[in-house]
Amino acid sequence: MIILAVITAIFVIISFFMDRNKTIAAFKVAIERFIKILMPLFIVLVLVSAGSYFIPDKKMVSNILGGSNLYINTLIASLIGSISLMPGFIAFPLGGLLRANSVQFMVISAFTTTLMMVGFLTFPIEQTYFGTKVAVIRNLISFGIAITVALATGIIFGEMFV
Amino acid sequence: MKNKLIYVFATSLFLIFIAISFLVSFKPGKIIASNLIDYSFEILQFFPFAFILIGLFQVWMKRETVEKHLGKNSGWQGYFWAIILGGCTFGPLIVALPIAHSLYKKGAGIKIILTYIGASAICRIPMTIFEASYLGVPFTIVRYSVSLPLVVISSIIFGSYLEKANYKIKIKE
Numbered sequence: 001m002i003i004l005a006v007i008t009a010i011f012v013i014i015s016f017f018m019d020r021n022k023t024i025a026a027f028k029v030a031i032e033r034f035i036k037i038l039m040p041l042f043i044v045l046v047l048v049s050a051g052s053y054f055i056p057d058k059k060m061v062s063n064i065l066g067g068s069n070l071y072i073n074t075l076i077a078s079l080i081g082s083i084s085l086m087p088g089f090i091a092f093p094l095g096g097l098l099r100a101n102s103v104q105f106m107v108i109s110a111f112t113t114t115l116m117m118v119g120f121l122t123f124p125i126e127q128t129y130f131g132t133k134v135a136v137i138r139n140l141i142s143f144g145i146a147i148t149v150a151l152a153t154g155i156i157f158g159e160m161f162v
Numbered sequence: 163m164k165n166k167l168i169y170v171f172a173t174s175l176f177l178i179f180i181a182i183s184f185l186v187s188f189k190p191g192k193i194i195a196s197n198l199i200d201y202s203f204e205i206l207q208f209f210p211f212a213f214i215l216i217g218l219f220q221v222w223m224k225r226e227t228v229e230k231h232l233g234k235n236s237g238w239q240g241y242f243w244a245i246i247l248g249g250c251t252f253g254p255l256i257v258a259l260p261i262a263h264s265l266y267k268k269g270a271g272i273k274i275i276l277t278y279i280g281a282s283a284i285c286r287i288p289m290t291i292f293e294a295s296y297l298g299v300p301f302t303i304v305r306y307s308v309s310l311p312l313v314v315i316s317s318i319i320f321g322s323y324l325e326k327a328n329y330k331i332k333i334k335e
Contacts, residue, residue, distance in 0.1 A: 011215065013215075046176050048201050092296040092297065108297065109304075113305065117283040117309075122259070
């Protein structure tokens, strides 16, 4: 976060010395775009806030994903990953915790990859920028890729066919 | 317009729900409200910076430059840059989407944009370091070597389809 702020500040200062008017124009663009996305962003935040009330805590997640059927676990993990929204610094420690509870790599992979690639909750924002059709298809493709990655992980780590 | 009405309706409904929750001390409503405040602050930590950078990009970056390196006819280099850009993107999908949109507005090709969105999801550098340290380097290598080619291939297929269908991104007002 600090890095991002510093980088932004450096660019703003350089831009300001090169051309004051252009810098002001850049801020206008920034504000305009921010206002445009405010409504969908608010909806996303509401969905996330409501979701994190209903979504169970970490321990429950590892209980759910530690079931006896590898494929069902993988499927559930990919669905949870698709509908949740959490930053990497929470998701990967959670992955580590799942691993510590002997959840398979294949299941963890399904969870983290869908988490990163599929955005059910961010759908309103994606729709605003790229339209409904593209947003739907892109998410479906991403889900397919995530499942493929999970299967490959399962094969390579020798968790499948045993 | 229709979308806007739905948003306004949903927002008012939500605010009424929160207000009533506080009036009658309905606990889930209160928790959701405090979650909302937490998440809003979290998002607001990086959103303004991302949008200022987008603004600067929009003003300074020449259209020809974007077209040359990320345009329809940029060849394999376009995909290369899309992946590098994706890896350097801060923040989740929610940040990559407006960046992708402004790249498109500057003349980047749709296949390249789709690759960028995919790459920003799967190979952000800070996230990769996190992943490798918690789940091990082999896990990360498998994920990269399977997902990255698939992202590029699917972007090419989906992008060509959209180009043929003469798809134009227009931000909804």
